[in-house]
Amino acid sequence: MTSRRDSFRARPPIARHRCRPAIAAAVTTAVLLPTLFSASACGGPADASTSSDLVVMTWAPSGTGAADRPGMTELADAIGRDVNLKGGLSGRRLRVLTCNEHNRPEGAKACAQQAVDAKAVAVIGSYSQFGDDFMPVLERAGIPLIGGYGISQPEFSSPLSYPVDGGxxxxxxxxxxxxxxxxxxxxxxxxxxxxxxxxxxxxxxxxxxxxxxxxxxxxxxxxxxxxxxxxxxxxxxxxxxxxxxxxxxxxxxxxxxxxxxxxxxxxxxxxxxxxxxxxxxxxxxxxxxxxxxxxxxxxWYPPESAKIWDGLRGVVRSDTTDGRPIDVSDPGVQTTWVSYEVFRVVVEKLTAAGKPVTGKSIAALLDSGEGVDVGITPPLNWGTTNMLPSNESPRLVNTWxxxxxxxxxxxxxxxxxxxxxxxxxxxxxxxx
The missing domain is CATH 3.40.50.2300 (Response regulator)
Known part of the structure; x- marks a missing residue:
């Protein structure tokens, strides 16, 4: 008989707090490639982060043809705006950077380097087939990858990768x-x-x-x-x-x-x-x-019509910045949402414990064996005892x-x- 989990349990989406003054997004051009940074935040210029900001990045190809996943970066921007309009994440402003990796190895590497230069605490919900190029850059800087889409082997083998799906x-x-x-x-x-x-x-x-x-x-x-x-x-x-x-x-x-x-x-x-x-x-x-x-x-997930996606639908419906609809049935979009929910839970746990939110502390919590349950997948656990006994894909922990x-x-x-x-x-x- 095949083993099953019989229910989907909704979890509250990113916490809502008293709104702070909203500000517009800013656009800057990267030096290495014409990749796009979009920052969304409250209280001051979007590209003028403060020491208390939580900086994260999401990347995906755009303008390349069949490989395009623009919905992933568009959702990341929307999440950043939504979080900051509602008071931030655990009281801190979330600065979301997005990057177009152009479906090229040098593009993926450049995006990773931009995350390093911006002092990002995590790369979240991203899409690239060039894990051999971007993962070493993140590893050297100690930046965890939470919820890469899973189309490159290093996403399932790197000790700093925390995939939310089984690829x-x-x-x-x-x-x-x-x-x-x-x-x-x-x-x-x-x-x-x-x-x-x-x-x-x-x-x-x-x-x-x-x-x-x-x-x-x-x-x-x-x-x-x-x-x-x-x-x-x-x-x-x-x-x-x-x-x-x-x-x-x-x-x-x-x-x-x-x-x-x-x-x-x-x-x-x-x-x-x-x-x-x-x-x-x-x-x-x-x-x-x-x-x-x-x-x-x-x-990997329940169908788009399931109630567990109400939080995702709510963010997409309320975000009208660029007027382009985000396809909530796209598994890339869904993976980005799950990944940001994992990040939310981790930040809340670290804050409650009085610990700083850094790449190192995020990785330590995820490595601890303490499961992360956002109600969309079975609880996710990247502890050593939950690793897949596989030389190629030990980080593939969501086998459901x-x-x-x-x-x-x-x-x-x-x-x-x-x-x-x-x-x-x-x-x-x-x-x-």
């Missing part, structure tokens, strides 16, 4: 178990033709093996716009019990779905993971009349996923609570 390994392992429980007899994995894709194939194989399910590896060229041959290979003879799951980025997923729809399979069931599919993708592909009708989706299904054009829970796939990630045996 693609947890998702693809969870997708495999979801397909087993759905009664699939054969599964095709459509995945990138990369070394990272090879690793995902291994996790899916581990998830399917106890059930004796046949696994077909379908490598997809991510830069191609025509996925007809990929979809045709995945569908095969379109026999009952045939299932297809994918682990691609959003744009290739859209190309795959378009080809899948045109081939009109009758018996093949489709599945995916959050990030490849989210509510906005369901909407854009036709909702309940599109190819994702009835699709199974594995996620949710099973969702597209029903009536909306992503909804297929079953209540979380499912633990830790045994898949450690290549162990399924729970009895």
């Amino acid at each position: 693609l390994p947890a998702l693809i392992g969870g997708s495999g178990r979801q397909l087993v429980e759905a009664g699939c007899k054969a599964v095709a994995l459509v995945r990138p033709d990369t070394p990272a894709g090879d690793v995902l194939l291994g996790y899916l194989g581990t998830a399917l093996k106890p059930a004796g399910i046949k696994l077909l590896d379908v490598k997809a060229p991510e830069k191609s716009s025509d996925y007809t041959q990929v979809a045709r290979k995945a569908i095969g003879k379109d026999e009952p019990g045939n299932c297809v799951t994918s682990a691609l980025t959003a744009e290739p997923t859209g190309n795959l779905l378009d080809s899948y729809r045109r081939l009109t399979p009758k018996n093949t069931r489709i599945a995916s993971v959050i990030g490849s599919v989210q509510q906005s993708v369901v909407d854009s592909t036709g909702g309940d009349s599109g190819p994702l009708a009835g699709a199974m989706v594995t996620s 996923v949710t099973y969702q299904v597209v029903k009536g054009g909306r992503m909804a829970l297929q079953q209540p609570g979380f499912v633990d796939v830790r045994w898949v990630l450690t290549k162990g045996r399924p729970p009895a």
Whole structure:
């Protein structure tokens, strides 16, 4: 039997206090790259921080194409404004810096250096595939990374990284178990033709093996716009019990779905993971009349419609600074929210204990083995005894996923609570 946590418990969002005078955001241009710093705060020029300010940074690519995650930095800005309008965090002004890493290794490194130069106490909820470039910069300065999206290996191995999700390994392992429980007899994995894709194939194989399910590896060229041959290979003879799951980025997923729809399979069931599919993708592909009708989706979090996201929705609704809507179904946005909630809890605990809030004290508290529960995921614990027994990903501590299904054009829970796939990630045996 698969182990589960059966409920989602809401936690209060970032504390509300008597509002201080608000000030406008400031923009400065970085020297190394045209990356954008946005600071939001109350009481004085936004870029004129005081010694009592809590300085943090969030970075993500923007203006690069399919890799863009602008919602993450936009939400970070919105959180900063919201916190300071309500009196700060534990009475202290929160200065949020955002940085565009341009989906380039030198951009990621430059963003990390800017966090160091600004004396940030943490980097929060960021997105970059270049962990080998940014993580050493943070490590040398003693700056913890809380809630990196999880697309680079150092995010799951660095002693100063505190991921709040299980990355693609947890998702693809969870997708495999979801397909087993759905009664699939054969599964095709459509995945990138990369070394990272090879690793995902291994996790899916581990998830399917106890059930004796046949696994077909379908490598997809991510830069191609025509996925007809990929979809045709995945569908095969379109026999009952045939299932297809994918682990691609959003744009290739859209190309795959378009080809899948045109081939009109009758018996093949489709599945995916959050990030490849989210509510906005369901909407854009036709909702309940599109190819994702009835699709199974594995996620790190409960669906966007769940009440636990009320705090996120409230911040997004109240923030009208740039007039652009933030997609609250985007897992990058959700990860940023969870990460800032973790930071909030840590700051409150340190303040209550009379300790300074520094990179060192934040890391010490997170390393202590004291769980952090923000009510969106199971309690997060980065203590030594909770580490994953893995040389590659010891920091992957959140091994829980949710099973969702597209029903009536909306992503909804297929079953209540979380499912633990830790045994898949450690290549162990399924729970009895």
